Amino acid sequence: MKWDLTVFYETPDIEKIKKDLEDIFKRATNFVEKYEKLINENISAEQVRNYFKEFEQLMEDGLKPIQYSSLLFSENTTDKVAQQLYGISEQYGSKISEILSPLQSAFAQLSEEKLDSLSKEISEYSYAIEKIKLEKKHILSKDAERILAATSISRRDALSNLYEKLTSSYRFKIEIDGEEKELSGSQIRALRRSPDGNLRKKAMKLFFERYKADEITIGETYNIVVKDYDTEARLRNYPKPISMRNLENAVSDESVEKLIEITTENTNIVHKYYKWKAQEMNEELTLADIYAPFSSSEKKYTFDEAKEIVLDAYYSFDEKAGKIVESFFKENRIHSEIVPGKVGGAFCSYYTTQIKPFVLLNFNGNINDVMTLAHELGHGLHGTLSQKQSFINYHTPLTMAELASVFGEFLVFDKIKNELEGKEKKHFIASTLEDTFATMFRQNMFARFEIQAHELIEKNGMASFEELSKLYENELKIMFADSVKIPEEYTYEWSSIPHIFHTPFYVYAYNYANCLVIGLYQKYLEMGKKFVPKYIELLESGGKDSPERLLNKIGIDITKEEFWQGAFEFLNNMLNEII
Known part of the structure; x- marks a missing residue:
């Protein structure tokens, strides 16, 4: 299935899109001229309300061409027009951020008393004002903010784009059933689920060694991304680099x-599971085998079959949710085909309240792809409901952004599980545990690696590809212990994790959200x-309040340690169902 982007523009007309962006830039300039001098202790609540409303409309209009360019580029990163549009959009995005940056500094200069007063008088924007209070001490002078905004296009964002272009261009030649095939990164990674153990190992060795072949480019790129991020965090007076992401995510250090500590303490669940899997498969496992199917004839799904499974699960949960999810198919807002130049992985894109979300995935036809479809459409459900x-x-912090996506996976999991019996059911639960490990323990491992990598680069001025691979190897040993063998090429895996390049310290949000979702899902099982x-209602709330307060409304207290531990007890109970 391919998406239809004509809701944005009929065709990728560079001149028209550039004109639209130029118009937005002029509007942003006029907006700053209108409000910059007004933002002081004498500004009225009505003026601030008007400021917010005008800012919102500016963003709604300005993000339309930027989102379009991003989607077009992700569909084919090698297309020259898409590359040019993406570059133009990035350039204008940076210019618009630069011109608007003095307003953020101006609000940060207001006294806490003034901000408290405004918060009471403008209740619909009270949380936005509360965030200004929290960010006050981290906002720099007008000139400094302008410099950071202006140079963003040539700093870590530019380097992460270079990384994306480089790795999206990788092609892998491998012999399958006597025939040489040329595969993309997504296709070669899908072979981790092949029933052929030799093929799994060969594919993953080929995959990671391709990244190792570019160790100078990738290693230097990562070092510069880290230095750039950490320098900004230091300039903004954050105690640690990760603190900058934590504040953005509305969670405490x-x-x-x-x-991270509780997750690491529970890695014995992973050890226990993979020792059981080795016995169940009657073979010694390596990291290339952690997603290996239990049967030599792994079930394959057509895209239409996956669609029906996912729709049935969402409709069974709630008709309104089902209709929203179905609209993605009816309105052609999904790109599922694997084509050359397309970015790997999967995502759901929603920028504004005026354009419905779009989903991208690389559908190979295995059960994991069915769950990925459910996951991304969960994002789409959230992005649609919060358009209220x-x-x-509108937008949630990263820690809340994964709620609906993982909840959607649980809905599909229960639907499929209840239709199975015996070994088939047992192995499906096992496969789901593996995917859950990937979004909890694995992301926790990534987070631990990131923290140490940033510390190492700060301490020594740089870290070589080899040093970073050694750090990563140590984390692999903590997560898996002696339950699987660790081939050398897996120590290069860190270099294939896109999030650590384009959004430092993003990864823990997956684990955070998974723990939250397990709590939510347990509530659903209790209450029906x-x-x-x-x-x-939670999804409709978007980002209008802090995660802690929004979750308190449905009986979840994230300040209690036992809440987090409860998620791992839930996983342990799942494991006990099969061993």
Whole structure:
């Protein structure tokens, strides 16, 4: 299935899109001229309300061409027009951020008393004002903010784009059933689920060694991304680099540290599982085998079959949710085909409240792809329901952004599980555990690696590809212990993790969200259909309040350590179902 992007523009007309972006830039300039001098202790609540509303409309209009360019580029990173549009959009995005940056500094200069007063008088934007209070001490002078905004296009964002272009261009030649095939990164990674053990090992060795072949480019790129991010965090007076992401995610340093600690303490669940899997498969496992199917004839799904499974699960949960998810198919807002130049992985794109979300995935036909479809459409459900909010309250922090996606996976998991029996059911639960390990323990391992990599680069001025690979190897040993063998090429795996390049310290949000979702799903199992309206209301809330307060409304207290531990007890109970 391919998406239809004509809701943005009929064709990728470079001149028209450039003109639209230029118009937005002029509007942004006029907007700053209108409000910059007004933002002081004498500004009225009505003036601030008007400021927010005008800002929202500016963003709604300005993000349309930027989102379009991003989607077009992700569909084919080698297309010259898409590359040019993406570059133009990035350039204008940087210019618009630069011109708007003094307003952020101006609000940061307001006294806490003034901000408190505005928060009470403009209740619809009270959380936005609360965030200004929290960010005050990290916002720099007008000139400094302008410099950071202006140079963003040539700093870590530019390097992460270079990394994306480089790795998206990789092609892998491999012999399958006596025939040499040329595969993309997504296709070669899909061979981890092949029933042929030799093919799995050969494919992953080929995959990681391709990254190792570019160790100078990738290693230097990562070092510069880290230095750029950490320098900004230091300039903004954050105690640690990760603190900058934590504030953006509306979570405390302490809660993230506690989550990482508790997850690491529970890695015995992973060890126990893979020792059981080795016995079940009657073979010694390596890391190339952690997603190996239990049967030599792994079930394959057509895209239409996957669609029906996912729709049935969402409709069974709630008709409104089902209709929203179905609209993605009816309105051609999904790109599922594997084509040359397309970015790997999967995502759901939603920028504004005025254009519905779009989904990209690389559908290979295995059960994992069915779950990925459910996952990304969960994002789409969230992005659609939260369009009830205005733009400023629309987007959630990363820690809440994965809620609906993982919840959707659980809905599909229960639907499929209840239709299976015996070994087939047992192996499906096992496969789901593996995927859950990937989004909890594995992301936790990535987070631990990132923290140490940033510390090493800060301490020594740089870290070689080899040093970073050694750090990563140590983390692999903590996660898996002696339950699987660690081939040398897997120590290069860190270099294939796109998030650590384009969004430093993003990865722990997956684990954070998974723990939250398990808590939510347990509530659903306890309450049944009575839970549904509360869940829909949570998704409709978008980012209008802090995660802690939004979750408190449905009976979840994320300040308690036992809440986080409860997620791992849930996983352990799943494991005990099969061993």
